[in-house]
Amino acid sequence: MDFQRSRRVGEEIHREISALLQKGLKDPRIGFVTITAVEVTPDLHLARVFFTVIGDEKARKDSEAGLARAVPYLRRELGKRLRMRYIPDILFRYDGSIEYGNRIETILKEINSSPDNGDADDHGDSQAD
Incomplete structure (x- = not known):
């Protein structure tokens, strides 16, 4: 029961903080921030708000x-x-999972576009015959 309540409270906090950020805070340091998740402790005393931001470090x-x-x-x-x-x-x-996913996607694209990839496909076709 506590888990359901903390999950619902997390969803509400996520929605409201996202709306407040969209409306805009006056601090010029805050860039293009996206709230990715909110985890609320079962006692509802702490909300961990995970975010990503467009830009560099x-x-x-x-x-x-x-x-x-x-x-x-x-x-x-x-x-x-x-x-x-x-x-x-x-x-x-900070939620680094999106950045990590983008890095993995880039690596996979590099592997798929490498010249060695053609040899692997030829080898795979000969086994299928």
């Missing part, structure tokens, strides 16, 4: 600092929008 660090600075504002806004007795503490974490 500097853009990531700047956005992370800007988001950390915006936590009090975001909690206040969540308090107005969500009907909860206690609004969880918010902890922003």
Whole structure:
């Protein structure tokens, strides 16, 4: 039962923080940020908000600092929008999974386009005969 509630609260926090970011925060350090997931502890006291950002390492660090600075504002806004007795503490974490997936995709494309790949296909066809 607690898992269902924390999941639902996480979904609501995800939706509301995404809307607040879309509306725009006044901190110029926050770049093109996308919220990818929100995990809420079963006691509803901590929400880990995972995000990605378009740009380089500097853009990531700047956005992370800007988001950390915006936590009090975001909690206040969540308090107005969500009907909860206690609004969880918010902890922003960079989500490197998309970057990691893009790197793997690039490697796979390089492998598929390498000249050695043609030899592997010829070898595979001879076994099929």
